[in-house]
Amino acid sequence: MKLVGLLLVLLPGWALAGSQGSSAEVDAVYPMARALYVDLHEHPELSGHETRTAAMVAAALRKLGYEVTEHVGGTGVVAVLRNGPGKTILLRTELDALPVQERTGLPYASHVRTKDDAGSDVYVGHMCGHDLHMSALVATADIMAHTRDSWHGTLVLIGQPAEETIGGASGMVKAGLFTRFPRPDVLLALHVGNELPAGKVGVIPGFYNANADSVRITIFGRGGHGAMPQTAVDPIVIAARTILALQTIVSREVPPGAVAVITVGYVHAGTKNNIIPDQAQLGLTVRTRDPAVREQVLRAITRVANAEAAAGAAPRAPLIEHYESADAVYNDPALAARMRETLTAAFGGSNVVDEPPITASEDFSVFVEQGIPGFYLALGGADPVRYAEARHGGPPLPSNHSPLFAPDLDPALHAAIKAEVAMLRALLSTT
Secondary structure, eight states: OOHHHHHHOOOSOGGGOOSSOOHHHHHHHHHHHHHHHHHHHHSOOOTTOOHHHHHHHHHHHHHTTOEEEEEETTTEEEEEEEESSSOEEEEEEEOOOBSOOOOSOOTTOOOOEEEOTTSOEEEOBOOSSHHHHHHHHHHHHHHHHHOGGGOOEEEEEEEEOOTTTTOHHHHHHHTTTTTTSOOOSEEEEEEEEEEEETTOEEEOOEEOSOEEEEEEEEEEOBOEETTOGGGSBOHHHHHHHHHHHHHHHHHHTSOTTSOEEEEEEEEEEOSSTTEEOSEEEEEEEEEESSHHHHHHHHHHHHHHHHHHHHHTTOSSOOEEEEEEEEOOOEEOHHHHHHHHHHHHHHHOGGGEEEOOOOSOOOTTHHHHTTTOOEEEEEEEEEOHHHHHHHHTTSOOOOOTTSTTOOOOHHHHHHHHHHHHHHHHHHHTOOO
16 A cells, blocks of 8 residues: 555544553554654655655645644644644654664665755755654544544644754744644653663653754865965864864863763865865854853854964954754653653553753754743653663664664654653543
């Protein structure tokens, strides 16, 4: 059966609904969810270009009876299902993939190549788990649409573009997400990762992750022949010194115990081995949690970049651009406590664990900052055997964004659907 046809099949088993997502009803939608996952995994799209992805999600939700609006803040999708009076709850998934060449060896691995916004030829892969998030949301939407006697209120589902470039959430807000559509009382989302084994979920009250700031540094030199460096000013050498000096900001300027990460994710310079180029560019991601530390680190980056350029006799000061940012996601503590109880009832106490905040970042915080309490769930994705081996000195598990990242699909996707249904029913309870 083609995927489009499979997405349109309404599967049986809805009379089995309870206060949490039962295994039987999750099993009923699982074949559709898994087929959707495989298709999305094979056909990833970059941030801001999720046209096929958004169309598939929109079509599946529309067939289930949701009021669907497309192109909200770019390729964003908003789906609304009204089921009488009650609370309004929003569940969000991301749509985009990463410019990463997949090396998992999976039979449905991505081989997609495309041009990025800068015109560079890049591979594309769902190496962060957004394909699992989308598949879970569609399956959850299916269950909720067919078990309306188990809840009441309004359910808002959104497919958000451009999470990886931390701009999609603000784009949807600016496009009227909370004015054109029912304003939610609570926001929900989840993210899969290898921090926990598949089948377990993690609860992090308060700050879930970190602030994110993207910084681009362009270092200017004077080009020349590689065999005659004395006639040039080599921006690559200045860039190398700058990279090393940046690492001392965290180790020597940030108080011990404070959260701060500076990573140089790319270096772009030169065209040939015997040509000294005119410039070199560094791409940084900066992660912090405390506002004062955030300001301190960003100031220090500027100071170090300027000083290294001056020390290298650069003909002009570097261009330092702070072009993307997102605040840390905050989990409302009271809501987190309530969701912990709900998830414990659904999964059992041993499968719901308290987790520490992480240093990854994302723009779900933009929604929370509109004055709406939110809860962001950590979903286990690691193969339990490999997870246990890694904990006892075995090979480390790949993190999200690694070309080797792939969740243990069946238990992780089952758990994602079960968790979403349980949380939605608890918040849209008929009692």
